[in-house]
Amino acid sequence: MVGVLAGSASALFLVSLDWVTRWRELHAWALLLLPAAGLVIGLAYHYFGREAGRGNNLILDEIHAPRTPVPLRLVPLVLGGTLLTHLFGGSAGREGTAVQMGGALADQLTRWLRLRPRDRRLLLIAGMSGGFASVFGTPLAGAMFGLEVLLLGSIRYDALLPAFLAATSADFVTRAWGVGHTAYPQLAALPLTPQSVGCTLLAGALFGLTARSFAALTHWVGRQFARLAYPPLRPVLGGVLLVALVGALGTTRYLGLGVPVIVEAFQTPLGPQDFAWKLLLTALTLGCGFRGGEVTPLFFIGATLGSALAVVLPLPVALLAAMGFVGVFAGAANTPLACLLMGLELFGMPAGIYLALACVVAYLFSGHRGIYSAQVVGQAKHRRLSREQGKRLGEL
Structure with a gap:
């Protein structure tokens, strides 16, 4: 379920991001509206975002010390904010958006399943892994990212299976929606000297x-x-x-x-x-x-x-x-x-x-x-x- 949610959200995000990027490249004047877009984003997060404004750090803190569920409003806020940023020329990426959406959507299952804090941590890690894997098309890296990013120098082995299942399924779902990824050159072997x-x-x-x-x-x-x-x-x-x-x-x-x-x-x-x-x-x-x-x-x-x-x-x-x-x-x-x-x-x-x-x-x-x-x-x-x-x- 986590993989389906994260993969579908990433598919919607990537298709939308591709559209706004192509539109901006055809309309150079759009950059002049970047301050206005900033005002819209700032107002939205100030009056509706609350804790959601902390982004990835909110999810990491909830894994370290679970307190309250990650709000569902984080999903439309970060999705809309990222698309506006790219539509009008901001220099930003996409991983944070996908990881936040994956984590927030996964955490909504906590209420339905009535999970204990330990199990909720595993669900959040799975959501992060699914979001990362599906936005880049790299399931192995996505799974490891969710396990490795929490503690510098340590890995959460108890979340190994949930992370890999979520990453693999999320990547599959995103590709099933017909969304592709950038192809990079395959490197040739170079002798060690x-x-x-x-x-x-x-x-x-x-x-x-x-x-x-x-x-x-x-x-x-x-x-x-x-x-x-x-x-x-x-x-x-x-x-x-x-x-x-x-x-x-x-x-x-x-x-x-x-x-x-x-x-x-x-x-x-x-x-x-x-x-x-x-x-x-x-x-x-x-x-x-x-x-x-x-x-x-x-x-x-x-x-x-x-x-x-x-x-x-x-x-x-x-x-x-x-x-x-x-x-x-x-x-x-x-x-x-x-x-x-x-x-x-x-x-x-x-x-x-x-x-x-x-x-x-x-x-x-x-x-x-x-x-x-x-x-x-x-x-x-x-x-x-x-x-x-x-x-x-x-x-x-």
């Missing part, structure tokens, strides 16, 4: 530091906008700044999901400005209160950074782009195993060792920072950080 391993470790460190920078900047932007006493005005001001920045850049290359640029990054080395501008615009979009996910922008940032590194590192551009694609996400979400599985599902097995090294190193170099402030440090990344064990990332 001291040089290739060294370059991979260096690239992984850069991916981890970039992930840390993205998380820090997004949270910093959020704190600055929190100074505005009336929350609905925050995305309005953010929208004005975004319009001004895009106008100064003279390109819409960094708006929306940016999938065409991600695909381009696998084909030819790109300049370093691509990842830098996407990082800045996404941090501003999400930090000021627009809706959407962080993950696809992280794919963009990682793939374009990896592509740019092909100019200085003697590795194939497609391999570096793929390592950045999963590595930056691994560092920002603190989910290296889920990101490795995603890399294998999207890019194939032959280059798996390189993807694994990039994910692990990026995870270590991002430190105890991440895009989910409700994530709890289950196992410190280094013994010097052991005093932070058991704390939420938002407390550090």
